[in-house]
Amino acid sequence: MAQRRSDHTGPSILAVDPWARSNPSKGRLHQLLTNEERSQLATIASVVRFKKGAEIFASGEQARALFNIISGVVKSYSGDESGHIVTFLFPGDLFGLSEEGVYINSAKAVTPVTAYQLPVSSLRRRLSNDAALEYHVICKLCHSLRYAQRHAFLVAQRHADLKIATFLQMLEQLQAARGEDTSEVRIPMDRSDIGEYVGMSLAAVSRTFTSLIQRGVIKSRDRRHIQIRDRSGLDKIIAGSTVRRSGRRASKKRDCT
Amino acid sequence: MAQRRSDHTGPSILAVDPWARSNPSKGRLHQLLTNEERSQLATIASVVRFKKGAEIFASGEQARALFNIISGVVKSYSGDESGHIVTFLFPGDLFGLSEEGVYINSAKAVTPVTAYQLPVSSLRRRLSNDAALEYHVICKLCHSLRYAQRHAFLVAQRHADLKIATFLQMLEQLQAARGEDTSEVRIPMDRSDIGEYVGMSLAAVSRTFTSLIQRGVIKSRDRRHIQIRDRSGLDKIIAGSTVRRSGRRASKKRDCT
DNA sequence: CGTGCACTTGACAAAAATCAAATTTTGTGG
DNA sequence: CCACAAAATTTGATTTTTGTCAAGTGCACG
Numbered sequence: 001m002a003q004r005r006s007d008h009t010g011p012s013i014l015a016v017d018p019w020a021r022s023n024p025s026k027g028r029l030h031q032l033l034t035n036e037e038r039s040q041l042a043t044i045a046s047v048v049r050f051k052k053g054a055e056i057f058a059s060g061e062q063a064r065a066l067f068n069i070i071s072g073v074v075k076s077y078s079g080d081e082s083g084h085i086v087t088f089l090f091p092g093d094l095f096g097l098s099e100e101g102v103y104i105n106s107a108k109a110v111t112p113v114t115a116y117q118l119p120v121s122s123l124r125r126r127l128s129n130d131a132a133l134e135y136h137v138i139c140k141l142c143h144s145l146r147y148a149q150r151h152a153f154l155v156a157q158r159h160a161d162l163k164i165a166t167f168l169q170m171l172e173q174l175q176a177a178r179g180e181d182t183s184e185v186r187i188p189m190d191r192s193d194i195g196e197y198v199g200m201s202l203a204a205v206s207r208t209f210t211s212l213i214q215r216g217v218i219k220s221r222d223r224r225h226i227q228i229r230d231r232s233g234l235d236k237i238i239a240g241s242t243v244r245r246s247g248r249r250a251s252k253k254r255d256c257t
Numbered sequence: 258m259a260q261r262r263s264d265h266t267g268p269s270i271l272a273v274d275p276w277a278r279s280n281p282s283k284g285r286l287h288q289l290l291t292n293e294e295r296s297q298l299a300t301i302a303s304v305v306r307f308k309k310g311a312e313i314f315a316s317g318e319q320a321r322a323l324f325n326i327i328s329g330v331v332k333s334y335s336g337d338e339s340g341h342i343v344t345f346l347f348p349g350d351l352f353g354l355s356e357e358g359v360y361i362n363s364a365k366a367v368t369p370v371t372a373y374q375l376p377v378s379s380l381r382r383r384l385s386n387d388a389a390l391e392y393h394v395i396c397k398l399c400h401s402l403r404y405a406q407r408h409a410f411l412v413a414q415r416h417a418d419l420k421i422a423t424f425l426q427m428l429e430q431l432q433a434a435r436g437e438d439t440s441e442v443r444i445p446m447d448r449s450d451i452g453e454y455v456g457m458s459l460a461a462v463s464r465t466f467t468s469l470i471q472r473g474v475i476k477s478r479d480r481r482h483i484q485i486r487d488r489s490g491l492d493k494i495i496a497g498s499t500v501r502r503s504g505r506r507a508s509k510k511r512d513c514t
Numbered sequence: 515c516g517t518g519c520a521c522t523t524g525a526c527a528a529a530a531a532t533c534a535a536a537t538t539t540t541g542t543g544g
Numbered sequence: 545c546c547a548c549a550a551a552a553t554t555t556g557a558t559t560t561t562t563g564t565c566a567a568g569t570g571c572a573c574g
Contacts, residue, residue: 100273127395131391138395153341155413200531204531210555460522460523460563464522
């Protein structure tokens with residue numbers, strides 16, 4: 001909930017720099033844009049709002065604009081009713097990528113959303129005149145690419161525990177990266193969305209939450225808020241403990257750091 | 258095998274343009290770089306070769322260079338022995354992305370490989386002076402991002418048939434995109450790599466190939482070369498046919514087009 | 515012409531998907 | 545604030561499918 005304060009300075013792109021070495025705050029998200037860039041972008045952007053559940057665009061539509069989230073959470077999904085969520089998007093993220101001029105995925109607001117809308121034509125004009133801005137976009141894309149690769153890794157896991165534990169850890173890290181309090185992890189999406197994101201059935205997601213709670217790994221205030229009670233237990237689940245064999249195929253579960 | 262002819266003009270980046278509308282050759286890969294850009298990049302690049310199976314770099318190493326494949330196939334994997342392949346890379350692809358100055362993934366030659374090696378420092382210098390080049394890199398990254406998203410989708414599938422059929426289709430499309438003959442699909446990687454890429458066990462990959470052959474969907478000249486005998490059968494498998502229910506969760510399998 | 519590695523195959527167990535029904539929450543109109 | 549309807553979630557019983565473990569098999573290379 002806690003609204004971001006100074007975000008209306010203009011569009012905001014958050015990511016880790018792919019090339020800068022030995023950062024002060026390792027792994028933290030940085031504002032990639034300078035104030036100058038943000039206010040310049042603000043001149044071509046308009047602020048739009050979406051109610052929870054509203055469709056922002058559908059795959060196949062003409063891609064007229066790129067969006068940059070100010071607040072709220074968006075889900076990007078395949079459009080066809082495949083039941084797969086491609087990614088969740090948070091403040092500081094860009095979405096609305098197109099292929100040959102049309103949106104590839106559909107996007108829907110998971111919570112109430114405020115975003116900047118950047119018309120593709122103006123944006124391209126601005127990009128072609130500003131190498132520094134382009135560089136920042138490149139950084140953000142690298143960031144998203146790594147993120148997508150991790151998602152593939154998550155989805156490839158076979159154990160429900162591991163998937164959900166990793167998912168919760170991801171939510172926590174995002175919350176931390178945004179500088180929010182992490183004593184409690186907020187879960188902005190419903191069980192069904194979680195299932196479609198991590199690649200398991202709704203029923204299995206539910207069962208897994210129940211199991212994690214019963215095992216004392218997490219505690220839930222309500223469906224949308226959990227607390228991590230047994231950090232090492234969670235880490236062990238994520239590390240693929242619940243020690244399984246040691247066969248040919250090496251260890252097994254492990255998220256890429 | 259068939260060596261690319263004019264690729265030694267300099268580095269080559271192949272992708273579909275995310276914004277250009279109504280292309281002549283829909284969905285085809287284009288050379289993103291101009292000849293000018295290619296020869297400029299050639300001045301900072303050196304050509305390197307790797308034998309089949311050679312490690313190109315390991316995750317965690319200082320990321321000193323970016324690579325651009327001239328010929329051959331590379332696999333990018335998590336480094337930790339997790340048994341997951343992040344992606345396969347083909348001619349016209351870039352690899353060697355870093356996070357905070359170190360390689361994120363490890364890379365190994367699946368076949369003999371020839372590639373351009375671009376030192377990060379020179380590359381960044383060149384990028385910051387050339388907005389058009391940066392734009393092309395942005396296009397390539399968008400392309401890779403979509404590709405990674407499709408990979409997540411593939412890996413999320415539950416049916417072995419569907420995974421392997423989709424994988425074969427992907428190989429075929431890549432072959433077509435590179436302008437090669439598609440009467441036969443070449444499989445540059447071994448069964449184990451396929452398993453690690455699509456997220457199933459080696460045994461299951463093997464069984465699935467056997468099953469597809471027995472059902473007459475494909476025919477194999479040898480382990481590394483198959484022919485698609487029943488296109489509609491293959492398409493039906495990919496579409497998630499083998500018609501399953503119609504429940505709450507909508508259809509089911511579908512690749513994002 | 516053997517050795518090894520890559521692949522195939524068989525038998526069984528494990529884990530989640532499904533199907534289906536019971537419950538809890540949430541949102542709405544009085 | 546309450547009654548309801550609708551939506552979201554939990555749970556149970558059963559089925560499906562692939563992972564695992566463990567033997568083969570066959571081809572490539574020295």
